[in-house]
Amino acid sequence: MERSKQPEKSCCAPARPARDVAVGPTGLRMLPIAQPPQDEPCCGLPPGPPSSPFERPGYRLCGFVDDFIETANGAVPLVKTTLDSADNRGTFRARFNIGRNNYRVAPGLYGVGRPDREAPVLVTANYKLSFDSLRQELAGIDAWILVLDTRGINVWCAAGKKTFSTDEVINRVQAVGLAQVVGHRRLILPQLAATGVAAHRVRKGCGFEVVWGPIRAGDIGRFLESGLRADTGMRRVTFSLAERLILIPVEVSLTLKPALWVLLVAFFLSGIGPEVFSLRAAWQKGLAVFAASLVGIVAGALVVPGLLPWLPGRSFYLKGILTGLAGGVWVATVYVARTGPYGAAALIFYTVAVSSYLAMNFTGATPYTSPSGVEKEMRRGIPLQAVAVVLAVVAWLGSAFSG
């Protein structure tokens, strides 16, 4: 009981009031609790809040749930329209590719505001980032939110992978008994779901008409206000600087594992020389490859996305060659004194190959590249990248023997 000893005058009294607010990462509503009488034995920290009346054995109440509303089909959770620190932490982790593939909410019916039988039904994916970006835009709006089981994948990718599909819409509408909860027969789907959902088949399958909502959740308020009409701007996908930059951490994180293998090979190759294998050379020259790798990653996965509209050409592998060339020449000038001209050339070829390959891979993150186009540029880009790698290896090995 050593730890729990506190100054005598305020045993159990609110000595550290901050602690009791911090309890409850699940975001349960803090109901007022009775203060323990002063004459009870000292018991350390004051107790946390009592359980929420909505808690059920075996379930955990989600932090984004505010309240519940009774419907013809039982209680439906009402969600908050603001993100708390747990949501923001989750967003940050997903953006940095930590647990991104399992960042989901339970599929089913939710509500926001005080939805009634005539309230609109907004359909979305069960990737938490999609769900959060939708509910954040619904302040002051009374609506139902139908969350599909898209396996934790965002709306557009899920539509492409057919987890946001016609069948999933129909099944989910039936599973939650939507026809008993609302009086109308209308679903508002995000436009980007159209890749996976055939509106005319949804109507046949469950009797609900699909209205194509705006692409961005940020436009949903205006869309509802204007009587479910989307203007041209709401219907067009954009790829602004901010929209490109937010993708960079995931792009870079995807390079880390392959980069480790490449560096292992590079350290090995760097050691090969006239004395068969030199650990000192492996370390010193290996560091140069490490630097070139970093520059290649920055050039291909950071500069290309950032400067996308301003880099000449349409093919991504070409844009990557340009930024890689600039970065490679810089690395080469830094290391030429130590590696010699062959080594410097090798560093340039290597940086260009890394940058070009990563730039080409960024096609998958853009909203405007067609698979036919990507395949076409890959048939040109990959052979060039392979040649650059071979030249880099040959020049690197040559540099050890030419000195």
Add this chain to the structure above:
Amino acid sequence: METLRYLKNVSTLRLDQETCIGCGMCSTVCPHGVFVVEEKSKARIVDLDGCMECGACAANCAVQAITVTPGVGCAAYIIQSWLKGKAAASCGC
């Protein structure tokens, strides 16, 4: 997407105007404004090179007047489909 344009003349998108009933669904779902459907008229492709082959128009054409080879414009996915075949391929998105 006027500032960002991808490769020309690669899209597999085709529209059969004979079959088209002019419902306008293709122009509603297209995120790149590839189609224009005027009142009491049939759909027209006005920006073929803007097409990213997402397949939304074809999926939502009730009379199947549109064909496109849909897919993911993603290098990682295409490399996997070359190595492992279409069925086993996946990408990080």
